[in-house]
Amino acid sequence: MMTPRRKPRRGWSIVLLSHDGLEHCSNRRAAWKEKGSSVAATEAMTAMPWIQWLDLDTELGSDGSVRATLSRTKAEHVNHNGHVNAPVVYGVAEVAGAGAAVVAAGSAGSGAYTVIKSAAIEYRRPARGGISAESRVDTETVAEIQRALEAGGRCDIDVDVELTDADGATAGTCRFVVSFRPSR
Numbered sequence: 001m002m003t004p005r006r007k008p009r010r011g012w013s014i015v016l017l018s019h020d021g022l023e024h025c026s027n028r029r030a031a032w033k034e035k036g037s038s039v040a041a042t043e044a045m046t047a048m049p050w051i052q053w054l055d056l057d058t059e060l061g062s063d064g065s066v067r068a069t070l071s072r073t074k075a076e077h078v079n080h081n082g083h084v085n086a087p088v089v090y091g092v093a094e095v096a097g098a099g100a101a102v103v104a105a106g107s108a109g110s111g112a113y114t115v116i117k118s119a120a121i122e123y124r125r126p127a128r129g130g131i132s133a134e135s136r137v138d139t140e141t142v143a144e145i146q147r148a149l150e151a152g153g154r155c156d157i158d159v160d161v162e163l164t165d166a167d168g169a170t171a172g173t174c175r176f177v178v179s180f181r182p183s184r
Contacts, residue, residue, distance in 0.1 A: 054091055058099065065136035066099035068092050071166065073130055083126035089163060090121055093174040096133035097159040101145075101178040104137035104157075108149040111183040117156055121174040129166030133174070135159055145180060154181045 055074070059067045070077065070084065070092050079085040094116060102114060137145070141157050148155035161174040 050091065051095060054088070054095070056092065056095060058095065060099075060103060061136075063136060064100065064103050064142065065134060066096045066103060067132060067134045068095040068099065069130065069132040071130045081126065083128055084131045084165075086123065089123070089127055089131050089171065090119070090174070092131050093121065093133040093135075093161045093163060094119070094176070096135040097161045097174065097176040098178060100135035100137050100161075101157060101159050101176075101180075104142045105145050105149060105180060106142075108146040109180065112149055113181040113184055115179050115181075117177040117179040119174060119176045121172060123172040125165075125169060125171055127163070127165040127171040128169075131166075131171060132164050133161050134164075135161040149180055149182075152182055154179070156180075 054070060054077075055072050057069045057071060059069075061067070070088065073084060077084055077088045097119075098114065098116060102109060105112060105114070137157065137159060145155055145157060156177050156179045159176045159178050161176070163171040163173060165171045
């Protein structure tokens with residue numbers, strides 16, 4: 001289990017997974033290129049205003065898992081009951097789920113169009129004090145994605161996400177269907 005970083009390094013917003021496990025790297029293109037065959041959580045994804053507004057800490061595990069954590073809740077993240085608002089919980093889950101799919105695609109996904117086709121979320125309890133979402137794509141599905149993309153094809157995969165609040169209590173689960181399509 002990964003532990004969320006409470007204070008991310010200034011200016012470090014993209015996370016790279018290399019053969020050495022977990023590495024944090026600047027989102028400058030030069031730094032990405034220096035990492036060679038590393039798999040990147042796309043710059044476009046980390047640069048999106050929605051994700052910046054969420055102010056997430058994102059970690060990649062050596063097993064291909066992605067953990068997105070909202071630990072610095074803002075007033076606009078919280079509902080009238082003092083809990084993390086449902087659409088914010090969904091947003092954190094989407095970052096982890098789509099991130100796990102992108103990591104699974106690896107270099108075969110370079111240039112592919114990746115989008116959430118559908119989603120189902122089950123809220124089990126209100127999220128208090130923040131929310132973490134963790135996801136991982138199984139090895140059989142990783143192989144399926146990479147084969148399809150390397151052949152110039154398309155594929156849809158199911159990605160499950162576990163949600164926990166700041167106390168580590170299960171807050172819910174989410175299942176996404178993530179679609180990979182050849183570059184347009």
